[in-house]
Amino acid sequence: MPAPSLKIGSIGVRRAATTLLDFALPPRCIGCGERVDRNGLACAKCWSSLTFIAPPLCISCGAPFEFETGDGRKCPACYAAPPAYDRARAAVLYDEHSRGLILGFKHGDRLHAAPAFASWTARAGAELLQEADIVMPVPLHRWRLLRRRYNQAALIAAGVARIAGVMHLPDLLERHRATPSQGTMSATGRARNVAGAFRLNPRHADRVKGSRIVVVDDVLTSGATVSACARVLRRGGAAGVDVLTLARVVLD
Numbered sequence: 001m002p003a004p005s006l007k008i009g010s011i012g013v014r015r016a017a018t019t020l021l022d023f024a025l026p027p028r029c030i031g032c033g034e035r036v037d038r039n040g041l042a043c044a045k046c047w048s049s050l051t052f053i054a055p056p057l058c059i060s061c062g063a064p065f066e067f068e069t070g071d072g073r074k075c076p077a078c079y080a081a082p083p084a085y086d087r088a089r090a091a092v093l094y095d096e097h098s099r100g101l102i103l104g105f106k107h108g109d110r111l112h113a114a115p116a117f118a119s120w121t122a123r124a125g126a127e128l129l130q131e132a133d134i135v136m137p138v139p140l141h142r143w144r145l146l147r148r149r150y151n152q153a154a155l156i157a158a159g160v161a162r163i164a165g166v167m168h169l170p171d172l173l174e175r176h177r178a179t180p181s182q183g184t185m186s187a188t189g190r191a192r193n194v195a196g197a198f199r200l201n202p203r204h205a206d207r208v209k210g211s212r213i214v215v216v217d218d219v220l221t222s223g224a225t226v227s228a229c230a231r232v233l234r235r236g237g238a239a240g241v242d243v244l245t246l247a248r249v250v251l252d
């Protein structure tokens, strides 16, 4: 794996990296904790267990196709119901190999994976980022943010924005309604759960008009959360909304 070339910028990412340096020397794999050459790397075993998503893909939701289909194809789901966002891309498949890595990051014991995750995500979204004016994370409600102390999506978004040289606005959207965790909900339940949960931060409303915005999250599941964000951004006058996640679920 090439070393993540992320220059650490945001306070959150810097804190994550410092935490690692404080107690995890010598360098350990971001997945299993085996010794590795440098901080922020995955060992060969963890690295090769991950499925990196590559073309051919649905041009809209980014779901990988099993066979080469020619350029510009959409998957049946996107034909049946076009998503609220323009395009979604993700770095790795959310499966039994990536799950532990991502949950560890989400729940705070593997924050030092942020630079690696950001560099994988930025690579997967290179095409989207080229056209982007603003990168922003899916926001957490302030109560959850207080409890968890950091927003894992914002750690990835900060790194992605830095790598791509795009403005990062972590508070562009606000989550003004606390929503129950979506872990066990159906797609319809998820959509209902997040409907009306987000609003534009009035301080940044002017920046949204005419901008292409990339919304960053850790995992794309049903797409309900990012779709709710996309609808608010479009109503605010965004010229385009793309979605970039570290991982995505692929349904058979």
Ligand SMILES: [Zn+2]
Binding pocket: 029, 030, 031, 032, 033, 034, 042, 043, 044, 045, 046, 047
């Ligand atoms: Zn490992």
Ligand SMILES: [Zn+2]
Binding pocket: 058, 059, 060, 061, 062, 063, 074, 075, 076, 077, 078
């Ligand atoms: Zn699709």
